[in-house]
Amino acid sequence: MAADLTTYDPRNLHLPEGEIMRSGHLACPGCGAALGMRLALKALGPKTMVVIPACCWAVINGPYPFGALDVPVLQVAFETAAISASGIKAALDVQGKDDITVMAWAGDGGTFDIGFQSLSGTVERNDDIIYVCYDNEAYMNTGIQRSSATPYGAWTTTTPAHTPKAEPKKNMVEIMVEHRIPYTATASIAFPEDFVRKMRKAQSIRGAKFIHLWISCPAGHKSEERSSVKIARLAVETGVFPLYEVEDGVHYTINHEPAFTDVTEYLELQGRFRHLDESQIENIRRNLEWEWLRLRAKVEMGQKVPSPPAPVKAKVDEGAHEPRGE
């Protein structure tokens, strides 16, 4: 079935009016990460603080003394996005400022690879932050090197066309789900209302929230600038990037049933897949089928398994407390 791209008329979108991101940013034309941030902040509103580690967005926001966002931004070391958000949240808490949303905004490299440990720590502690990974499927800021989010078969400068990436993409969403955080979701810049809804839902939940946002990158995917939204939509409609959300580590909801357009429609628009032969493309198709079987099985599992029991706080018996000796 061909994807129906005509129903998504941007003029019919219902999105929050306010703009927190200004026009004077430094993103490349067609950058999905710029569109993603614009939507994310529309959703969260002005009572938000943003953490940005090393990644394209560290540049997009502008050099000193500029900034493209009308909310406080803290740029941090590459591997520290999650804990940096935790630290800000803790500081706000002790100052009694409990109505501010703290969002970490990191690339796939900063999330799947170098920031993985810190992210795991933050979500295991269930710190009250929203972590958004904007995923362009490579280290783009340093010139398109592979990350563990790079899909099978893709060209990057460290996986040249005659030996493209041989391994499948790491499934970050499932890793987050297994931390039993209250809310995990995937999102796409081609489905802005869905993305905004998910950001707002995340904002309404206490604890650690993880949003995996797929974005296009014309420079890194070798695609046309004007096709960024189309490619993002095809990622969903071909089944390459399912739109779903998971609550309490167990309840799966698929938010958009894809058309399952043949994957070649998606691959052909991106030069990073140009070298693939039919057997490699067939391999991608078989893996997609397998991934979907797995995802649907999880949806079923979530219908049978209830939410985990609510945590119980330990009762403190003042008398029994034995202070440690100095």
Place this chain on the structure above:
Amino acid sequence: MRMVLKGNGAVAHGVRLARAQVISAYPITPQTSIIEGLADMVSEGKLDAKFIKVESEHSALAGCISASSAGARVFTATSAQGLALMHELIHWAAGARLPIVLANVNRAMAPGWSIWTDQNDSLSQRDTGWMQVYCESSQEVVDSVIQAYKVSEKVLLPTMVILDAFFLSHTYEDVEVPEQSMVDGFLPPLDLPQKMDLERPAALGNLVFPDRYMEFRRKMDLAHDLALGVWEEVGREWGGLTGRSYGLVEEYRLEGAELVFVTAATAASTARVVIDAMREEGIPAGLLRLRVFRPFPAELLRGVLAGRKKVVVLDRNCSFGHHGIFHQEIKSALYGLPDAQRPPMYGFIAGLGGRDIRPDDIDGMLRGVWEGRITDPVSWWDVLEAKDPARAAVVMA
């Protein structure tokens, strides 16, 4: 209130009295009892703070950096491997001009694994822009933690409060723990001039082009210059409140001393005993204890050491391929003196990996130099020397 505290307990009480608001820390021997003590204080409500139990030292400092950027008074503690793991963020904290206080329990770096004291861990962070204070006693530890917040918040530089593994971290001493009300008067709540603020949204930590970067670094260096005076001022103010004054260095029996022994941390306690005995014998020896190492009190040291007959420096550290680190730093400070005023210097590298430095060792160094038997500019002390150094140099074990 008088309490019997080990150095680590003194750190925890200092942090409590300073009313740290966010603690972000990870355990490592011999630092652990600092954060266990703080965990108890937070759990019992004696310290109104958030304790983020992070998954690594790297995150420990990253959490402090962001919490401090959002306006909280923060604390972390570590040792050796943990401090080394923090290194990228050690630079970050200073570059971002955040008044973070970190207690480092000096521990030797692996391999081979060692949990015992030496100073190579903290001295490897010398050029990061942090201030460093080396403590000799539990009393000095509790006092220095509180002073560190005051100085850091005035000059907007982070401070490392440093104590020897075991010799100080785990040795119980009688300590006068200050009253909270007195500390509250001394150290007002933190009010950072620039922080993450919804009213004044700004981007902190952006890309800086070459036309601006150097100015940021120049300001850091100026802040260090300023901090020299602030440490003295704050040490005097503390003295006025508690009867315990502190300076950048501590001078012991330096009147008329021709032979000056220079060292830092707990080795100074041992040296005092030796100096007393030598003075009894009529040898004109004195002690200079380094306390604040960054900013480096070069001018003060020049003044104190000018015209002495001989200066002996004990380093519990080594910059491999050169000298002990305190030795090289002091030597560079004395370079500006006229020849007649500039004393010859003798450096000893001793006590690495926690090897004991006994009174006899210090006595041996001082007498050897005083009597002219030791003339080498740098000596390794109390070390088994190989018969064939050229061969030994390339054999590991």
